[in-house]
Amino acid sequence: MNEPVHLGRTASTGPDLQELLGLVARGDQEAFARVYDAVCGPVLGLVRAVLRDPAQSEEVTQEVLIEVWRSAARFQPARGSAMTWVLTLAHRRAVDRVRSAQAATDREHRAALLERTPAFDQVTEQVEARLEREQVRRCLRSLTELQRQSVTLAYYRGLAYREVAELLSVPLGTVKTRLRDGLIRLRDCLGVSA
Known part of the structure; x- marks a missing residue:
């Protein structure tokens, strides 16, 4: 300046x-x-x-x-x-x-x-789903043949109890009992609390 x-x-x-x-x-x-x-x-x-x-x-x-x-x-x-x-x-x-x-x-x-970054790990999600499916299959094998048939028809094929009874040629009450007993055994095998 x-x-x-x-x-x-x-x-x-x-x-x-x-x-x-x-x-x-x-x-x-x-x-x-x-x-x-x-x-x-x-x-x-x-x-x-x-x-x-x-x-x-x-x-x-x-x-x-x-x-x-x-x-x-x-x-x-x-x-x-x-x-x-x-x-x-x-x-x-x-x-x-x-x-x-x-x-x-x-x-x-x-x-x-x-x-x-995805909100979840896809590989982890797939592995967990596969493990859960294997555990359900293993637990289904632990059921009696009649329980397994009833559960499979009702829950995996989506049939109503009456349709399961007609398909297996057994009374409706018997199907309900098999389903109840089968689901209890599945719950216990999978470790799900009641």
């Missing part, structure tokens, strides 16, 4: 970047304008090298400069130069943006996978 900021101080150039950060820490807006002019280009260059996206780079550069304004009091000259401190803030912020974008991509990927 006014005069260029030099990293070293001479009598005619005014305060260097380190001294300007000290003034910024005390709320000096003019000093911040000079810091902004001195570091904006290098910060944008570093951030763009990390992000490779011009729009995001400009956004992160602004965030870094706001952070410089807010945290100038944390600058410690004994730990390095003012430009190194500002560029470290810029690098960290750019890396944070990359990590944040990667985490968002990972979340979206996981969400997409969950949407494509």
